[in-house]
Structures are given as structure tokens and as C-alpha cells.
Amino acid sequence: MIRLSRMADYGVVVMTHMAWRRHENQTAHQVAAGTGLPEATAGKLLKVFARSGILTSHRGAHGGYELTRTPEDISVAEIVEAVEGPIALTLCVDEHPGHCGVEALCPMRGGWNRINAALREAFEGLSLAAMAFPAPPEFAGPGGRPAVGL
Amino acid sequence: MIRLSRMADYGVVVMTHMAWRRHENQTAHQVAAGTGLPEATAGKLLKVFARSGILTSHRGAHGGYELTRTPEDISVAEIVEAVEGPIALTLCVDEHPGHCGVEALCPMRGGWNRINAALREAFEGLSLAAMAFPAPPEFAGPGGRPAVGL
């Protein structure tokens, strides 16, 4: 399986929490408590998001974090990129040369770009709001809940 | 970056070689020589592909491998899946329950399926032929070759 790193996954969890508590200043401690993540880890992610600009941070006593934009205006792409770097499966993307291990075969690689593009588009087309506030139960399958394992 | 494992990448390289030498029985040794991959590694990949059914193997002296289908009929998805397992970024896919680390937040995960689907479709829509026989030079940028770093 092509694994999305656990950190990126947790990143979405953290941002989901922030979307739920929108406009409430959240400390790292609160986020950790709310998500069940270890405090140091949650803190690390929050710092990353603050640096990337999707969260604003206030330091000092009574500090904390807050969303800079509405959940509708934050894409999952931004979240994942903040923790994982650019969204792409292979190095040979976007004229990023010099990484070709098997250069004799290089010309074929154009095909990867198509896949990278598709992936990036999928991430960009999914908003934090869509993650944090999923479709209401009436659209779900039998059982009343969207089908999500466990 | 969401990295596609190097093995999967090499897998495509190996299959590309097989597409080029279609209908010629290729030994692991020949494939290794043709691709520049270490022999043991090429062998390992060939075995995997044989088991997955996209290559047929003949053992014994004068043995080797051959494509079972035409390059047009083999998708990159099949190649990658053979090496990496199912194409998906997260565990919470396709009713595959029991992996939820942060269950309190589970309902939101439906969104991942959209991304997983997009990724899988991209892989399925790309044939080995498209990888092995890229668009001819007249469609490429200046320089006469499709733009692929290095």
C-alpha cells in the first residue's frame, strides 16, 4: 500500500478538531486532550500548521491556535503538504531533474505526471469542511452512518 | 512527499523492459542487464509479477518470463498493486475496519475514500503501453523529447 504517513493523517485529525472548535482559541494541551493524541505530537503538528499559515498562533500565557480561514477554504491538500511536503508520488515531477536512478529508461516517465496530477487534484478538491462535517445521516447507507470501518 | 516505494518504481521499469522485448523470452539475467538493476532485485520483481499473473514464467534451462497480455491491456495499477498491495493511502478504506487509531474522530474519514478512489482510477487508467511507448517527439516540448528531468 502507498501509505500516507501517520503524521499527515494525524494532521488532518488535528485540523478537524480545530474546525470543530473554530473561533475558540485552542492550546496544544486542549487539542491533545480533544483528539487523544500525545501532547508533544499534537504540539508539533500545530507548530507546523502555524508556520504554513493555515493556523495563527498566539504565544505567551493564554496563547493558542486558531484557524486563519474557514474550513471550507482550507483544502486537505494544504494540510497534507504542510506535513509531508509537495504532493507527488515520484521524484521525476515538475522538471525536478537529477534523480533518475535508471536513466536509460527515463523517457517513459512522463506517465507519472498524470498520476501525480490526479492525486494532487483529489487532495485539492477536498476541503477541511468536507472532512470535519461529513454528509448528514440521511445520505448514508443502512445503519444511519456513512460507511467508515469500525 | 507521499512516496511510491522504489520497488514499485523499479517494477514499472522492469515491466517496461518486458514490453519492449515483448514475445522474446527474457531471463532475469537479461532483464537485469537491460534495465541496469541488480540481478537479484530484478529477479525478485519478476517473481512477484509472475505470481500476480501479468507475466508467465518458464522454469528450467532456457526458462524466462514473458508478458501474458499486450502492454495496452496491462495497467500500471496492476504493476504497482503486485508490488505494493492494494492502492490506497489509508487503512480506513472499503469497509476494512478495526484500524481506527483515534476512533473518537472516525466518522470524518469518509473523505479519504474519495482520494483513494481518485488515485486508484489514475493508476488504472494508465496502461503499460502508455508508459513504455510515450507520445512521439512531435508532441514534446523544445528539445524533441517529452520533458522528463535529466
Added chain:
DNA sequence: CAAAACAGAACCGATTTGGTTCTATTTTGC
């Protein structure tokens, strides 16, 4: 029966990853 080739598992070193810890720095309130 010997050589050539694949089948499959086991194994090992190196890299990556997840996660913690430590030292600033900033802000607030007494």
C-alpha cells in the same frame, strides 16, 4: 545427471519515521 533457470523464504544493514525532550522566546497577570 548436470547445468540453467525460476520459486520462495530468510536475513541483514541502512534509512525513515514517530515521537520525545530540551532550550529559547513571548505574553500575561500579579
Added chain:
DNA sequence: GCAAAATAGAACCAAATCGGTTCTGTTTTG
């Protein structure tokens, strides 16, 4: 002004993963 509460940022470590090799079969050919 000082202590407490909080983030900023880097350094660090253990564990899991990955890339790659090796070894022991098995099958086929001549």
C-alpha cells in the same frame, strides 16, 4: 519586574520499514 503559561524550534532517540542479498529448493532441458 517576575513568575507562570504558552508557543518556536531544533536536537535527539528508538523502533519500524525498506531495499537488497543470500540461501535452499524445484523444475526443465539436453
